[in-house]
Amino acid sequence: MKSLLFLIALLCIASVVESHVDTFRGGRGKDAWKQRTIYQVLTDRYAKHDGSKGSCNNLSKYCGGTYKGLIKELDYIQGMGFDAIWVSPILKNLDGGYHGYWATDLYSLNENFGTEQDFKDLIEELHKRDMWIMVDVVANHVGPVGMDFSGINPFNQPEHYHERCIISDDDFANNQERVENCRLADLPDLAQENDFVRTTLLSWIKDLVQKYNIDGLRIDTIPEVPKWFWTQFQEAAGVYAVGEVFDMRLGYVADYQNYVDAVLNYPLRNAINDVWRYNSKNFRDLANSMNANRNAFKDVDALGVFVDNHDNERFLHGNSNHAGLEAATIFGIFAEGIPMVYYGTEQYYGGGPDPANREQLWTNFDTSSNLYQMLKAAIQTRKDHKTWDNKYVERYVDDNFLAFSRGEVLIAVTNQGGSVGNYVTYLPFSKGDTICNIFNSSDCLTVEDGVNITLDNYQTKVYVKSSNNAQESIKE
Numbered sequence: 396m397k398s399l400l401f402l403i404a405l406l407c408i409a410s411v412v413e414s415h416v417d418t419f420r421g422g423r424g425k426d427a428w429k430q431r432t433i434y435q436v437l438t439d440r441y442a443k444h445d446g447s448k449g450s451c452n453n454l455s456k457y458c459g460g461t462y463k464g465l466i467k468e469l470d471y472i473q474g475m476g477f478d479a480i481w482v483s484p485i486l487k488n489l490d491g492g493y494h495g496y497w498a499t500d501l502y503s504l505n506e507n508f509g510t511e512q513d514f515k516d517l518i519e520e521l522h523k524r525d526m527w528i529m530v531d532v533v534a535n536h537v538g539p540v541g542m543d544f545s546g547i548n549p550f551n552q553p554e555h556y557h558e559r560c561i562i563s564d565d566d567f568a569n570n571q572e573r574v575e576n577c578r579l580a581d582l583p584d585l586a587q588e589n590d591f592v593r594t595t596l597l598s599w600i601k602d603l604v605q606k607y608n609i610d611g612l613r614i615d616t617i618p619e620v621p622k623w624f625w626t627q628f629q630e631a632a633g634v635y636a637v638g639e640v641f642d643m644r645l646g647y648v649a650d651y652q653n654y655v656d657a658v659l660n661y662p663l664r665n666a667i668n669d670v671w672r673y674n675s676k677n678f679r680d681l682a683n684s685m686n687a688n689r690n691a692f693k694d695v696d697a698l699g700v701f702v703d704n705h706d707n708e709r710f711l712h713g714n715s716n717h718a719g720l721e722a723a724t725i726f727g728i729f730a731e732g733i734p735m736v737y738y739g740t741e742q743y744y745g746g747g748p749d750p751a752n753r754e755q756l757w758t759n760f761d762t763s764s765n766l767y768q769m770l771k772a773a774i775q776t777r778k779d780h781k782t783w784d785n786k787y788v789e790r791y792v793d794d795n796f797l798a799f800s801r802g803e804v805l806i807a808v809t810n811q812g813g814s815v816g817n818y819v820t821y822l823p824f825s826k827g828d829t830i831c832n833i834f835n836s837s838d839c840l841t842v843e844d845g846v847n848i849t850l851d852n853y854q855t856k857v858y859v860k861s862s863n864n865a866q867e868s869i870k871e
C-alpha cells in the first residue's frame with residue numbers, strides 16, 4: 396500500500412513537471428516554438444484576394460496584399476511544411492506605411508490589410524491547420540509625424556516622447572545612450588520611463604495577445620529601448636518573443652537574450668553569408684562562429700535563424716548562385732535555432748536593399764520550384780526526426796565541406812563548385828545501414844567503415860536511414 400501511494404505520488408510529480416513545460420507561457424513558450432518552422436510574409440506583398448496578378452508598380456507604396464489573400468494561399472505555405480507564419484505589424488499606420496512600422500493608433504488595425512474580422516479569420520484558419528501566428532510589434536516608436544503628435548492614439552503629448560535627435564551611424568557603434576533616447580530615422584521615440592507610456596504599452600501587448608489569440612511575437616528595434624523595459628514587456632506578452640537586434644557584435648546581441656526569450660541570430664546569418672554568398676570564409680570559420688554563439692547566448696536553440704529578410708538585400712542580389720542559396724537555406728533548417736524563411740526565397744527572389752527586397756509573391760506561386768520542394772523534404776525530416784531535440788554534432792569539417800548530424804539525420808554541405816568528396820567515418824549510423832538522400836530517393840549509400848559523400852556544385856544532401864532498412868529491422 397505504501398509503495399502504491401509512493402508510485403502515485405511519483406506519477407503526480409511527473410505530470411506536474413510535464414504540465415509545467417507544456418503550459419509555460421500558455422503552451423506558447425520558447426520550447427514549444429523550437430519545434431516550429433516559420434515562414435515570414437510581408438502582408439502587403441504576399442497575396443491579393445481578388446485574384447489579380449499584376450506586378451506591383453511601386454514597391455514604396457501599398458501593393459494590395461491582404462489577410463483574405465493570405466487565407467486563400469495558406470496551402471502554398473503549409474505545402475512546404477511550415478507550421479507558423481510571421482506577419483507584418485498589424486496596427487493602423489500613417490499613409491504609405493505598407494510595411495506596418497509607422498503606427499498611429501495602438502487600438503485599431505491597418506485597414507489596408509482587411510477588416511478586423513479578416514484578421515480574426517486568418518488566425519482561426521491558421522489554428523485549424525495547427526499553424527501558429529507570430530505578429531511583428533513595435534514599442535520603440537510611432538509613425539513619422541515630426542513634432543505633431545496630435546494624430547497619435549494614445550501617445551499624443553510631447554512628454555510621451557524623447558527629445559528630437561537622430562541616431563547616427565557613429566551612435567550605433569559607440570553611444571548606447573543616444574541609441575535608446577534619440578530617433579531611429581526620425582521616428583518619434585517613445586519614452587518608456589514615462590509611467591503612462593510604460594503601463595500603456597504593457598497592458599496593450601497583454602490585451603493584444605489575448606484578444607486575437609496570438610501565438611508569438613517578433614519585436615522590432617530592440618536595442619533602441621532600454622533593457623529593463625523588455626523584461627516587463629516579455630512578461631506582459633506571455634508568449635514567445637524574438638527580438639530584432641540588427642547588429643553583428645556577438646556579445647552585444649547575445650546580452651539581449653537575458654531580457655527577451657530570443658533574438659534574431661544576425662551573427663549566424665553573417666557567418667552563413669560569408670561562407671555561401673561571398674565565399675570569403677570557410678566551414679572551419681562557420682564552425683568557430685557556431686561555437687562562439689553557443690558560448691555567448693543563453694539559449695541558442697531559441698534564436699531565429701534566417702538567411703533573407705525584409706531589412707537586407709536578398710542572398711541572390713547581384714549573385715546568381717541558386718545552389719548556394721539552397722545550401723544556406725537548408726543549413727538553416729537544421730542549424731540550432733528556429734528556422735525563419737522569408738517569402739520569395741523559395742522562388743529565388745533576388746531583390747536589393749529595401750524596398751527592392753519586398754517583391755510581390757502573387758506572380759510566382761510555383762510549387763514546382765526546386766527550393767520549394769527541398770524545403771518540403773527538409774522540414775518534413777526536421778519534424779519526423781525531431782531534430783530540435785537532438786544535439787548538433789559535427790561529423791566532418793574542412794575548408795569546403797561540412798557534415799553534421801541532428802540525431803539520425805546527416806547533413807552535408809559545400810561552398811564549392813565542381814565535385815567535392817569525402818570519406819566520413821564518424822557517423823550517427825551503423826555498419827550495414829542503408830542511408831538515402833531525402834532530395835533524391837535513388838541516391839543511397841551503404842555504411843561500411845564510413846560513407847563516401849560526394850557533392851557536386853554547391854549540392855546539399857541530407858541522409859536518413861532508408862525505410863526499407865527500418866522494415867528489415869522490425870522483421871528481425
Ligand SMILES: *[C@@H]1O[C@H](CO)[C@@H](O)[C@H](O)[C@H]1NC(C)=O
Nearest residue numbers: 452453454455456457490491
Ligand atoms: C514610388 O512611391 C514613392 C512614395 O510615394 C515616391 O516617392 C516615388 O517617387 C515613387 N516612384 C515612382 C517610380 O513612381
Ligand SMILES: *[C@@H]1O[C@H](CO)[C@@H](O)[C@H](O)[C@H]1NC(C)=O
Nearest residue numbers: 832834835836837838839840
Ligand atoms: C539521383 O541519384 C542517382 C544515384 O546517385 C543519380 O544517378 C541521379 O542522377 C540523381 N538524380 C538527380 C536528379 O540528381
Ligand SMILES: *[C@@H]1O[C@H](CO)[C@@H](O)[C@H](O)[C@H]1NC(C)=O
Nearest residue numbers: 814815816817818847848849
Ligand atoms: C570517394 O569518391 C570520390 C569521387 O567519387 C573518389 O574519387 C574517392 O576515391 C572516393 N574515396 C573513397 C575512400 O572511396
